Amino acid sequence: MSKINITIDNRKIEVEAGSTILEAAKNIGVEIPTLCHMNLHDLNVENKPAGCRVCVVEVEGRKNLAPSCATKVNEGMVIRTNNMRVINSRRTVMEFILSDHPKDCLVCAKNGVCDLQNMAAQLGVREIPNQEIYSMSEYRLDTSPSIIRNMDKCIMCRKCETMCNEVQTVGALYATGRGFDAVVSTPFHMDLVDTNCTYCGQCVAVCPTAALTEVDHTRAVIRAINDKSKTVVVQTAPAVRAALGEEFGLEAGHLVTGQMVAGLRQLGFDHIFDTDFAADVTIMEEGTELLDRLGKHLAGDKDVKLPILTSCCPGWVNFFETQFPDMLDIPSTARSPQQIFGSIAKTYFAEQLKIKREDMIVVSVMPCVAKKYEAQRDEFKTDGNPDVDISITTRELAQLMKQANLDIKTLPEEEFDQPMGESTGAGVIFGTTGGVIEAATRTAYELYTKKTLENVEFKQLRGMEGIRSATVDFDGFDLKIGIAHGLGNARQLLNDIRDGKSDFHAIEVMACPGGCIGGGGQPYHHGDSSILKKRAAALYTEDERKVKRKSHTNPAVIKVYEDFLGAPMSHKAHQLLHTNYFDKQQEGPEIVKGDDCTSCN
Amino acid sequence: MAIVCEKDQLQEQHLLKIKEICNTFNKDHSELINILHGCQGYFGYLPAEVQEAIALEIDMPVSKVFGVVTFYSFFTMKPKGEFPISVCTGTACYVRGADKLVDEFQRELGIDVGQTTEDGKFSISTLRCVGACGLAPVVMVGDKTYGHVSPKMVKKILKEYKTK
């Protein structure tokens, strides 16, 4: 890249040609505020509508102000980011935005973590002149099992639209209306539950305000713990430990597993378990299923389809149920670790405690908002009682801990309880893209080849590219593996399968870019995708530290099969650990035959 | 003008028409606006069911279709009256009193701009410049243009259609 010379705020600097003013200013430590710009470098995703106009700067020789996020630097450009002309405009634009924004900050879900609130504070906005005569946008509050849409708070940054359409290719959200009435919304402004939303929560992850937030279940957790008649069991997903620290000011990628356990114990949970345990069980089921299907397929059984697709991710499950209902027989039937955990907890563990399932409340801490929906699915209930009662996000756990004055930085490291706190390194890496398939490969290899796998690390399966493929030598047999994260990438692989162009034996899909570490329930990364890499690295570190790194070597897992489940894919395992998928394609318009239409006859 | 059945249902023949229109434009996403024009020309308006059918036919998220429909003022999701009244509120008509005509039509019909009378006969809308500035202020009822309209003429114009 060639360099060019520019002047920013009277400082002459050399920057790379082709960079924007926003980027150039960052080089010299000048952070120009912006609300709508988002560049997820590693994911090749940029949201740049140049719509908020907060980032405007003065460029010498230009009549009006320039949006720094979308204006490229030229040789000799003279820029002012901070003179009073700029400040007045920036502040006035902020007043415009606030004049159409509710001012209930004290009780807002984003209080303290709101980009708009922070920027308003930075710009010193103290009043909105004439607010009393200004009309404000009003929309119906839309509550779904996972996500709440409060579009009164939408500032039209369009980040959610970019995530939903360009990254995820779901298309549940799109800009509607025009002018003052423009807002990102669902078709016909219907409720999310009536759309093809997968609840992946990527819209929530990028929303700068509280227009899109997760459904808050912290109150339900407090109520459960306070109920003395209930035994409250908590499970924590692998990706949570790699991100929770960020909520307490720690660097991204700082593992806080032990401190998290201590915090949960302080909060009053009766049993603190690890979803990683259930992840190991998942591998037992999914790995066995893979080998079963592979064996039959190689033997020439035409009814057995390959590739097998992973099914741990509830957003991904929702995606193929709504968008690829013709391919419901391809994914593994194994339930997700959250649900496997709930199922075992409310049977095997409840039996051990000698309590009824109704008296046990299973809480899950997930990096995910779709898990809230998954926990409510009818398939995962017994007589109306769900296997997982409450699912909260990493952010909600941080909230609960803060309410209880628990600081992750000062908590001691403690151990998970037994038996469902025991896990292997394979379970840990479930939290990042490529991790599930790597875990499955470790087990499947040994089961298939009957040999011991010396080097458990399959580096070829790791990385951040949206679609990856690798071939693993299974002692002479080449197992072809595909990996996709982000639903748009998953769609490409699915289309290939549908068109008969796919030669993979197994494919891992995660709905969120980066996998669970980039889930919709994680601490906000504010568009900094390097955070995702650090979280992934943390999980691989935890894997390295583990003595046991293959799921089938987990003693607690071996024991649960011996004592309770029998073998993987046994009848009991099927009943408790597998599921069915349903055609949830968006129905087209209802069609009536000419003769049946009462109003026409 | 075919009107979609009540109860938000499309008839088979309507679906065939939608498919035909989409095929005329090769289901090309860049022809969405032309497809919408075609469907509105046929149905008179673009109810949700029609948009859903278009989305399905051309394989586009229905949210996108809805986003486009709601962007352009020419497209409407509500059926217009049998005799749609359009008051020109372009500048030339405005300075010659178009706003008073809007008031008068609203008062006479008891509906607001954008609404249709209960009997389905009249609807009121405003439009920007029909280009007959020499006749300002101008009112259109269906395809018929009335020039130099005064508030007093409003009743008379309506009477023409009330008996139809």
Add this chain to the structure above:
Amino acid sequence: MSKINQHILTCGGTGCRASESKELAQNLRDEIASNPAIEGSVKVVECGCFGFCEKGPIVKMLPDNTFYTQVKPTNAKEIIEEHIVKGRKIENLLYTDPVTKEVIDESKNMGFYKKQHRIALRNCGFVDPENIGEYIAREGYEALGRAIFEQEPQVIIDTIKASGLRGRGGGGFPTGLKWEFTKNAKGDQKYVVCNADEGDPGAFMDRSILEGDPHSIIEAMAICAYAIGANEGLVYIRAEYPLAIDRLKIAIKQAEETGLLGDNILGSDFSFKITIKYGAGAFVCGEETALIQSMEGLRGEPNLKPPFPAESGYFQKPTNVNNVETLANIPVILNKGADWYASMGTEKSKGTKVFALAGKINNVGLIEVPMGTTLREVIFDIGGGIKDGKKFKAVQTGGPSGGCLTEEHLDTPIDFDNLLAIGSMMGSGGMVVLDEDDCMVSMAQFYLEFTVEESCGKCAPCRIGNKRLHETLEKITQGKGVMEDLHQLRNMSEVIKETSLCGLGQTSPNPVLSTLDNFWDEYVEHVEDKKCVAGQCKSMLRYVITEEDCVGCTACVRVCPTNAITGTKKKPHIINQDLCIKCGACMDKCSFDSILLIA
């Protein structure tokens, strides 16, 4: 069969059609058909707009050039029997000058036409737009033929550059330069786009050109395509222009049949085809990046420039977008030369400009004058002055993006730069004249209402800021304003101009700023004295009953929706101002003119 020796030209533009000019043309044909003596020697031609819409429908008799105004379908018989058969002019259909009371029988002697110089409108009112032969007969497609066979693309671009032609859609960007950029842009596929999404309320020149002379646009697009190396063209036209669409379609078909469009035009290597794309009612789509989005089937939201369409436009290919009026000038410039064109106009604005003259003016219509003509000449000489003998107050140019100019600006020669310098702009050429009955605060409010409705909503200052401007203006016209609001208005306006994404937002506060500059006192009166001298702001007016005229009939009491009127029968009544909602129902009802509206 006898030879045609007389033509009757009728106006077939939208405005005159609204006054039954189509029926008139049919009646004329019927009359001719029923008269064996003249059948076959007289031809009725439905032309495009003559421009003099105020006096439409227009009928022009050839060869004697008699110009009849306000002709009704029932006049057909008289025209045939008197004018055609007996050769007698029909006095009461001739134009009478409102000032001199002189009866004028030819257009060239009428004030409305005297100062006009019609280049873009050269064929409107002269040719049958549905007959390519008539266009060809008036040097049509000559420039295209010459271009393809005799000229290098760069020569054409150099000619356009030398002519000084600037974009007539509003921006005023040099057309030749734009062509050159697109020509020099890298790309195997390029496009020529004609922007016919005319959206300024009160401007209808593009429609009139398409209705009256569609071939000039087709020819110009083909020339442009040849010059920049494109072979596909698109016309983006408002769906609200059915007549223009029909005529354009006919013209395209005729050009294709004649070998002037399609593969190997006139047997050359050059191929060019034109397709039509429809707008759907969004003013912002007049902005070229929004227009391109809309042509791609998307929401018409503008994108930041650069990249300019010349580099990355329709489907990211180099695209040249010109408006209708700009294109209409191209063939003439190439026929008559750059020097000829550049000899007209001012130093930086060459040629002529079409204006749609409307509002409180005697001669509403479409006019074309050389750049540099003064506002006074346009309004008083061509426009015939203010209607009903009222006093001139302001002229609004440039539509919703322009500003309101006053008496002191009347002698400004009109060109792109002069209008900008005095706080308005050329825009697409709307010119609305206002008189003493027009309230300037209400005018600003009117324009802002338009902008608020038409903002796409993509950027915050335009989406929200314009709404706030409108609401603040509304506060003032409702008599609730304070002086601080005027300062707010100015600051908000300036910031919206500085920070908006596209041309719509960058100009939308102009009506506010120009009225603040030129009619400050009127704003202050609204705010401080709660007074609207124009008598337009309802809330500042009071309905009062004059005691001497009121007979106490109680009609007003019965019609008042808020029971604001009280009084005993046969005694003068009074209106309680606190309850009055100023609906005016009482005044309409009173048979004794005893209710007055006072400021």
